[in-house]
Amino acid sequence: xxxxxxxxxxxxxxxxxxxxxxxxxxxxxxxxxxxxxxxxxxxxxxxxxxxxxxxxxxxxxxxxxxxxxxxxxxxxxxxxxxxxxxxxxxxxxxxxxxxxxxxxxxxxxxxxxxxxxxxxxxxxxxxxxxxxxxxxxxxxxxxxxxxxxxxxxxxxxxxxxxxxxxxxxxxxxxxxxxxxxxxxxxxxxxxxxxxxxxxxxxxxxxxxxxxxxxxxxxxxxxxxxxxxxxxxxxxxxxxxxxxxxxxxx
Amino acid sequence: xxxxxxxxxxxxxxxxxxxxxxxxxxxxxxxxxxxxxxxxxxxxxxxxxxxxxxxxxxxxxxxxxxxxxxxxxxxxxxxxxxxxxxxxxxxxxxxxxxxxxxxxxxxxxxxxxxxxxxxxxxxxxxxxxxxxxxxxxxxxxxxxxxxxxxxxxxxxxxxxxxxxxxxxxxxxxxxxxxxxxxxxxxxxxxxxxxxxxxxxxxxxxxxxxxxxxxxxxxxxxxxxxxxxxxxxxxxxxxxxxxxxxxxxxxxxxxxxxxxxxxxxxxxxxxxxxxxxxxxxxxxxxxxxxxxxxxxxxxxxxxxxxxxxxxxxxxxxxxxxxxxxxxxxxxxxxxxxxxxxxxxxxxxxxxxxxxxxxxxxxxxxxxxxxxxxxxxxxxxxxxxxxxxxxxxxxxxxxxxxxxxxxxxxxx
Numbered sequence: 001x002x003x004x005x006x007x008x009x010x011x012x013x014x015x016x017x018x019x020x021x022x023x024x025x026x027x028x029x030x031x032x033x034x035x036x037x038x039x040x041x042x043x044x045x046x047x048x049x050x051x052x053x054x055x056x057x058x059x060x061x062x063x064x065x066x067x068x069x070x071x072x073x074x075x076x077x078x079x080x081x082x083x084x085x086x087x088x089x090x091x092x093x094x095x096x097x098x099x100x101x102x103x104x105x106x107x108x109x110x111x112x113x114x115x116x117x118x119x120x121x122x123x124x125x126x127x128x129x130x131x132x133x134x135x136x137x138x139x140x141x142x143x144x145x146x147x148x149x150x151x152x153x154x155x156x157x158x159x160x161x162x163x164x165x166x167x168x169x170x171x172x173x174x175x176x177x178x179x180x181x182x183x184x185x186x187x188x189x190x191x192x193x194x195x196x197x198x199x200x201x202x203x204x205x206x207x208x209x210x211x212x213x214x215x216x217x218x219x220x221x222x223x224x225x226x227x228x229x230x231x232x233x234x235x236x237x238x239x240x241x242x243x244x245x246x247x248x249x
Numbered sequence: 250x251x252x253x254x255x256x257x258x259x260x261x262x263x264x265x266x267x268x269x270x271x272x273x274x275x276x277x278x279x280x281x282x283x284x285x286x287x288x289x290x291x292x293x294x295x296x297x298x299x300x301x302x303x304x305x306x307x308x309x310x311x312x313x314x315x316x317x318x319x320x321x322x323x324x325x326x327x328x329x330x331x332x333x334x335x336x337x338x339x340x341x342x343x344x345x346x347x348x349x350x351x352x353x354x355x356x357x358x359x360x361x362x363x364x365x366x367x368x369x370x371x372x373x374x375x376x377x378x379x380x381x382x383x384x385x386x387x388x389x390x391x392x393x394x395x396x397x398x399x400x401x402x403x404x405x406x407x408x409x410x411x412x413x414x415x416x417x418x419x420x421x422x423x424x425x426x427x428x429x430x431x432x433x434x435x436x437x438x439x440x441x442x443x444x445x446x447x448x449x450x451x452x453x454x455x456x457x458x459x460x461x462x463x464x465x466x467x468x469x470x471x472x473x474x475x476x477x478x479x480x481x482x483x484x485x486x487x488x489x490x491x492x493x494x495x496x497x498x499x500x501x502x503x504x505x506x507x508x509x510x511x512x513x514x515x516x517x518x519x520x521x522x523x524x525x526x527x528x529x530x531x532x533x534x535x536x537x538x539x540x541x542x543x544x545x546x547x548x549x550x551x552x553x554x555x556x557x558x559x560x561x562x563x564x565x566x567x568x569x570x571x572x573x574x575x576x577x578x579x580x581x582x583x584x585x586x587x588x589x590x591x592x593x594x595x596x597x598x599x600x601x602x603x604x605x606x607x608x609x610x611x612x613x614x615x616x617x618x619x620x621x622x623x624x625x626x627x628x629x630x631x632x633x634x635x636x637x638x639x640x641x642x643x644x645x646x647x648x649x650x651x652x653x654x655x656x657x658x659x
Contacts, residue, residue: 017656052655055484056484056651057480057652057655058651058652058655077486081486083484084485085480085484086481087477087481089477090481091476091477091478092478093260093478094476095264096263096264104260105481105485107255107259108482108485109486137267150481153481154481157485163484
C-alpha cells in the first residue's frame with residue numbers, strides 16, 4: 001500500500017466511549033513524512049485518544065486511519081513493527097536497571113541479542129545518563145531521569161514514526177529542556193516522523209514544523225506555528241490558540 | 250528474538266529475582282507453617298496438663314472361681330494410664346476437673362455376679378480438650394480389666410457345668426482377618442495403606458500452592474498497567490501470545506518455588522508423627538511419587554494462572570481480579586478437601602463429570618494414581634489438565650484487548 005508521502009492520514013475519525021462521551025468528533029489531518037508534528041490542545045481535547053488510535057491501542061468507531069501506508073485496525077501488526085510510542089507519564093520497570101529497561105524493549109524489536117545490545121547502547125546515549133546511573137535500579141531514578149530513559153526507549157528502536165504523548169509533562173525546567181533537545185536532535189539526525197501531543201505552547205512552537213489545534217474532539221486549526229500566529233494575529237502560539245479556540249467556541 | 254517468548258520471560262524472571270522479600274516470604278511460609286502445624290497438632294496436646302479425679306468407693310477384692318480381682322489395682326491402673334497422658338490425678342472430688350472416674354459402692358458385688366453388670370461412672374467436663382484423651386485411656390484400662398473378668402467367669406461356668414471351656418471360643422466365636430489389596434488385586438502391606446493416606450494428604454497440600462502465583466500474575470498484569478509500563482509495551486510488536494504465555498510461565502516459577510517449599514514443609518510435618526508413632530513415612534516417599542507431586546503442584550499453579558488470566562486481562566482491575574481469585578481458590582479448596590475424604594472416581598456420574606471439568610481434580614488424580622502405581626492413569630490426568638490449561642490460555646490470548654486494559658479502572 002502506498003503512503004503517498006504522508007506518514008499518517010486520518011479522515012473523519014470518530015471515537016465514542018460508552019454512550020455519551022464522544023472523544024473525537026470526526027477529525028481529519030495528514031502528517032507528512034520526516035516532520036515533527038504537534039497536536040496541541042487543553043486537557044480532555046482528544047490528544048491522547050488520537051495518539052492511542054494511531055499507536056494501535058484503541059479502535060476508532062468510524063473514519064479512516066492510515067499509518068505508514070497501513071490501514072488500521074486491520075494492519076495493526078504491520079504498524080506496530082514500524083512505530084514506537086511514549087505514553088504520557090510512561091513508567092519504567094522499577095526493579096530493572098535503566099540499561100535493562102532499554103534492553104528489554106530492544107529485544108522486542110531486534111533480531112538477535114547482539115543487535116538488541118547495540119540498540120540499547122544507542123538508547124543509553126539518547127538517555128544521556130552517566131554509566132553508573134545506567135546500571136542503577138530505575139526505582140532510584142528521579143522523574144527526569146526516568147523520562148529520559150523512557151524517551152530513549154521510544155527513540156532507539158529505529159521506528160519510522162515516533163509518537164510522543166506529552167513528553168515533558170510534569171518535568172522541571174532543566175529536565176524538560178533536555179527532553180526537547182533530545183527530540184529535536186534525534187529528528188534532525190534521523191529524519192524520523194515525530195507526532196507529539198502537548199499543551200505546552202512554547203514547546204510546540206520550538207519543536208514542531210506543523211501543528212493541529214484540537215479542542216473538545218474537533219480540529220480548530222492546522223498549519224505551521226508562524227502561519228497560525230499570523231492567522232490569529234497573535235504574537236505567540238498561546239495567544240493564537242486562545243483566539244482560535246475562543247472563536248471556535 | 251522478536252516474536253519469541255524470550256524478552257517477556259527474561260524481563261519477568263529478572264523482575265521476580267529482584268523481589269527478594271516476596272521470594273523469601275513465599276518460600277519460608279510453607280517451610281515454617283507445616284512443621285508448626287505438626288508441632289501444634291501433636292506435642293501441644295501433650296504439653297497441656299489435665300486434671301483427673303479417680304475415686305474408688307468400693308475398695309477391696311472379689312473372687313470369681315479361682316481368680317481374684319482388686320478394685321484397688323483397677324483404680325491404680327486407671328491412675329497410671331491417666332498420668333501417662335499428662336493428667337494430674339486426684340483421689341478426691343474437686344470443683345474443676347477434665348474427667349472423673351468413680352468406682353461406686355456395690356461394684357465388686359455386681360462384678361462377681363453371674364446375672365448383673367457392674368457400673369463405672371465416667372464424668373467429662375464439657376468443652377475440655379483433654380477429656381476425650383482421658384476417656385480413651387480409661388476405656389483402654391477398663392477393656393483389658395473387663396476381658397480378664399469375662400475370661401474368669403467363662404472358666405468358672407465351665408467348672409460349674411463340668412465342661413472343658415475355652416474363654417476365646419465363648420468371647421470371640423468369630424475371628425476375621427483383613428487383607429489389603431492394591432488396584433491390581435495383589436496383597437499389599439499395611440505400610441502401603443499409609444502410602445494411600447500420604448497421597449490424600451499430598452493432594453490436599455495443593456491447596457497451599459495456588460494463592461501466591463495468582464497474586465503474582467495479577468500484579469504482573471494490573472501492576473504493569475498501574476505503574477504505567479503496559480501502554481508503551483502494548484504498542485510494540487511483542488506478540489500478545491508471548492505476553493500471556495511469558496507472564497504465565499514466569500509466574501508459575503513462583504508457584505513452583507512455593508510447591509517445593511510446601512513439599513519440604515510436608516516432609517518436616519511427617520517427620521513428627523514418624524518420630525512419635527515409629528512409622529517411617531519417609532520410606533513411602535518414592536522418587537516417582539515426589540515427581541508426581543511436584544508435577545501436580547506445577548500443573549495446579551499453571552491451571553490457577555490460566556483460570557485467572559482471562560479475567561485479569563479483560564478487567565485490568567485489582568478488585569475484580571481479587572474477587573475472582575477468591576472464587577478460584579475456593580473452588581480449588583473444595584476439590585482438595587474432597588480429595589482428602591473421597592475418591593472422585595467413585596462419585597456418582599454427574600458430580601464426577603462436573604469435578605473433572607475443574608483442572609484441580611486431575612492434579613489430585615495424578616497424585617492418587619501415582620500413589621497406587623497406576624502410571625498410565627496418572628499420565629492421562631496430566632494430559633487432561635495440560636489440555637485444559639492450553640484452552641484457557643488460548644482464551645486469554647483471544648480475549649486480550651489493549652483498549653480494555655488501558656481504560657479499565659485498577
